[in-house]
Amino acid sequence: MQQNYFTLRLISFIMLTGLFLLGNSCKSGNKGQEGKEVGIEDFLSEEDIFDDIDKAKKIFYSLPSPLETAMLLKSAGVEYNETVLNDLAGVEKYSTNKSKALNLGIYTTDLSFASLFDQAQTSLKYMDVTKRLANEMGISDAIDEETIKRLEQNLDKRDVVMDIISETFLNSSSYLKENDQQDVAAIVLVGGWIEGLYIGTQMIGNQFVAGSKLVDRIAEQKLSFSIVERMLQDNSKKITGEENRDIVDLINELHALKAAFDKIEVQTSAVKIDEKDTAKVTVLKSQTKINVTPEAFAELQAAVKSLRNNFVQ
Amino acid sequence: MKKFIPYIVTLAVLLFLNVSVNAQCKGFAKKLCKLELTGYIHDGNYHAAILTEGEEAELYKTFYSGQNYRIAVCGSETLPAIEFQIIDAYKNVLYDNRQHDVSIVWDFNLESSQQLKIVVKVPVSAQKSEYPKSGCVAIMFGFQEK
Numbered sequence: 001m002q003q004n005y006f007t008l009r010l011i012s013f014i015m016l017t018g019l020f021l022l023g024n025s026c027k028s029g030n031k032g033q034e035g036k037e038v039g040i041e042d043f044l045s046e047e048d049i050f051d052d053i054d055k056a057k058k059i060f061y062s063l064p065s066p067l068e069t070a071m072l073l074k075s076a077g078v079e080y081n082e083t084v085l086n087d088l089a090g091v092e093k094y095s096t097n098k099s100k101a102l103n104l105g106i107y108t109t110d111l112s113f114a115s116l117f118d119q120a121q122t123s124l125k126y127m128d129v130t131k132r133l134a135n136e137m138g139i140s141d142a143i144d145e146e147t148i149k150r151l152e153q154n155l156d157k158r159d160v161v162m163d164i165i166s167e168t169f170l171n172s173s174s175y176l177k178e179n180d181q182q183d184v185a186a187i188v189l190v191g192g193w194i195e196g197l198y199i200g201t202q203m204i205g206n207q208f209v210a211g212s213k214l215v216d217r218i219a220e221q222k223l224s225f226s227i228v229e230r231m232l233q234d235n236s237k238k239i240t241g242e243e244n245r246d247i248v249d250l251i252n253e254l255h256a257l258k259a260a261f262d263k264i265e266v267q268t269s270a271v272k273i274d275e276k277d278t279a280k281v282t283v284l285k286s287q288t289k290i291n292v293t294p295e296a297f298a299e300l301q302a303a304v305k306s307l308r309n310n311f312v313q
Numbered sequence: 314m315k316k317f318i319p320y321i322v323t324l325a326v327l328l329f330l331n332v333s334v335n336a337q338c339k340g341f342a343k344k345l346c347k348l349e350l351t352g353y354i355h356d357g358n359y360h361a362a363i364l365t366e367g368e369e370a371e372l373y374k375t376f377y378s379g380q381n382y383r384i385a386v387c388g389s390e391t392l393p394a395i396e397f398q399i400i401d402a403y404k405n406v407l408y409d410n411r412q413h414d415v416s417i418v419w420d421f422n423l424e425s426s427q428q429l430k431i432v433v434k435v436p437v438s439a440q441k442s443e444y445p446k447s448g449c450v451a452i453m454f455g456f457q458e459k
Contacts, residue, residue: 044402044403048402048403049373049401049402049428049429049430050373052404057368057369057370057371058362058364058368058369058370058371059370059371059372059373060360060370060371060372060373060452061372061373061374062358062360062372062373062374062454063358063374064356064375064377065356065357065358066357067354067356067357068356068357068456071354071380071456071458072377072379072380075379075380075458076379159354162354163354163355165357166354166355166356166357167343167355167357168357169357169358170342170343170347170355170357170358170359173357173358173359174339174342174343174359174361175339177359178338178339185359189358217377220375220377220426223375223426223427223428224375226428227373227374227375227428230373268402268425268426268427268428269425270401270402270403270405271401271403271405271407271423271427273407280420281381281420281421281422282408282419282420282421282422283421283422283423283424284376284407284421284422284423284424284427285424286401286423286424286425286427287424287425288378288425288426288427
């Protein structure tokens, strides 16, 4: 009798483990409210979108990737300046998993930034350090010799170069996420995103102009910061329930940045779509109110600089 | 001890299946779903998971003004056509692919930057089967300068 009970418990354990491993953790529930009209005079802040988050579902948080970050900087009018990029020789220093992951993100943003400005030789050098860090993190198939060769052969074709960078980043992030290293993938993304903020804030220096395209683009990163917070919070515990030290440390390191973003106001109105518009690309019409004082921007600049300097040390 | 062997084998098979299913999902996203972004630059982010009929997933992302975006939501062959909605912070449904022949992609740009939520659902298949179907669902983003 006792043996049967034990066998039953064992079978239950195996089945539950199997179900867990297969990742089927979602429950359905339709919350769409189609066609609801909201006046454009109403504005919401960055936390409101998470109001009805359903933790039972599979949740993804998406940050601007290093490639998108570089593109956002360029479209906001940033000019190329190699002195702000992370020192290539720094790759020798990164010995912990956390510093490797952060700097994989940082170097990938630098690589993307150099490539967008057609800096062929610099791009190759940054691809090399990125490859080295990825290899040290066990992601050897993210960037292979074939990738480097393809990059060398297409350095004058920006679209191909960007496709190669996109593919190498996809290789790293998919490898990490599918090998139960979502926490490491999150750290890589945070590193890359902070590097974008660093480049942007450094380019402004002491030339702050309220309402300029670049200042607004940097202030709008407050919207992504709330996603950073949630993504890290979701990864703050290991699968065993144990605290994830690297992630908890990173959350603590971001406190000064959070305090700086708290002094910047970014509010968005509801989105309207012209239903009669038959264009291939739909335009989402809305307004964003951004209020950033020179003092608040200086605080943000200082917080980003300090954070980024700690990451690359 | 011998009587535990079948259970250990079962556990090993489940572990192997998990690795194998994940690898298939990665391949599906990279080789098939990414093709839907042709004409756009894929941002490089990977969002894919194994979902079962009736299940939903949500994705939160900030989209910035000044760029054209394409979202592609793809499901593997085993699954019925995947449904998705794009919702703003005011809970307005901005796009529902059920009203566009369950299209896999949607192209858009924004007058001002916004956080949006993408709700993805695997509908329950009309064809009845003994077990609910599971398969890979990938959400991918491409962008281009306006």
